[in-house]
Amino acid sequence: MMTTPNNQITMSIRSSGLRGEIRCPGDKSISHRALIFGGLAVGPTTIEGLLEGEDVLNTVKALEALGVSIEWPDQLDGNGVWTIHGRGVGGLAEPETALDMGNSGTGARLLLGVLASHPLSAVVTGDASLSRRPMERVTAPLSRMGAKFECRGAGLMPIMVIGTGDPIPLIYESPVASAQVKSAILLAGLHARGSTTVIEPAPTRDHTERMLRHFGAKVETMPVKENAAASSVTVTGLPELSGQRVAVPGDPSSAAFLVVAALITEGSDIILKNVGLNPLRTGLFSTLQEMGADITITNTREEAGEPVGDLQVRSSQLRGISVPAERAPSMIDEYPILAVAAAYADGDTRMDGLSELRVKETDRLAAIADGLAACGVEAFIESDALIVKGRNGQVPGNAVVAVHLDHRIAMSFLVLGIAAEKPVSVDDDQAIATSYPDFISHMSAIGATLIKADRTDVDVNT
DSSP: OOOOGGGEEEEEEOOOOOEEEEEOOBOHHHHHHHHHHHHHSBSEEEEESOOOSHHHHHHHHHHHHTTOEEEOGGGTTSSSEEEEEOOOTTOOOOOSSOEEOTTOHHHHHHHHHHHHTSSOEEEEEOOTTGGGSOOHHHHHHHHHTTOEEEEETTTEEEEEEEOOSSOOOOEEEOSSOOHHHHHHHHHHHTTSSSEEEEEESSOOOOHHHHHHHHHTOOEEEEEETTEEEEEEEEEESSOOOBOOEEEOOBOHHHHHHHHHHHHHSTTOEEEEEEEEOOTTTOHHHHHHHHTTOEEEEEEEEEETTEEEEEEEEEOOOOBOOEEOGGGGGGTGGGHHHHHHHHHHSBSEEEEOOOGGGGGSSSOHHHHHHHHHHHTTOOEEEETTEEEEEOOTTOOOEEEEEOOTTOHHHHHHHHHHHTSSSEEEEESOOGGGGGTOTTHHHHHHHTTOEEEEEEGGGOOOOO
């Protein structure tokens, strides 16, 4: 088991009905992209609602090291608006130090795409968790565009990037449905003379395409005639991106934790404001509604090309269902918290198509199953499927769950504990700051009980 400062762990305790209104933090995926596109644009870009978590701030620092001038909010008038003074497509400078992306797979892979199409050399590194995550799925196609990479093992960080100032346009048929792979290639294609196309086996989140259009690039998305499930995305190279105003919507992946917390806690009724409702990101909400969740969407609108709305969530009796594999790309980050909802459901829930979970911050598939077992919930892994045997609201808890530096595992099991019969603790909550620094304060604001406890005072078998 891992140790934490002062020998303390974070514990969640059975809570009564959750009430209140929360404005969710800015979408992490869109925050990364707004910063990067602002850095590649001509003229100033202003960003409101940027997620100021560690992952995104590492992207800020990387762009600054590449010569992008960024005005942080505390350098202005404290109104939370970031201003990015871009250098234009192909205009980034060679950094003097390594670019440390911390725990962010999105930031790292998108940055590799940007660096690959610049005539410079740079080292990209990250923390222990990120250094175990495969980057070859990105470096292999980028190498075909003319970049060179020197790395540890099978595409592991740290990675030395030797970019090219004249990238070769590419038509790439991706073997995996990954928005990060697609985005890295499209970003490299911005500086290529001609069109670059990515063919995906299934559509993935399209924040890159939407934001590229918002900044003035020509992007086409087409179905693939030979494969009804596949789609192709093409970007025309050498556009002049113009600085824009970007209002970042609330992150549906962060909202997911509060949604499930309200569903499993009797007597709850909460409102989540300004949640992003991109149809390629809302698979969890659809799945929960199939399970019987009382979720109402109101005040729908559009911000910077992205659909946004408010969610009202009331406690609900959930039932087990089968979640098809084709839904995975629209909710790949939400399976840990879906597994928590499934633990409280009546009946079994089967989730297929989860192989991608094995290459996240940790082997999330194993971490979910192990955490559920520690809390008294039966869960089984069959190939790339997870089966959770729901306990119809009666989850024992009484565990300390190892989170393996994974923010989503930590938040998911803290949510599980607020409706469990006995407390649930996580052995390390520090990774939560990478994506949702206000998670504990937001949970407390709606009535959940989360406390710091001395490890020696927690009486569980782990």
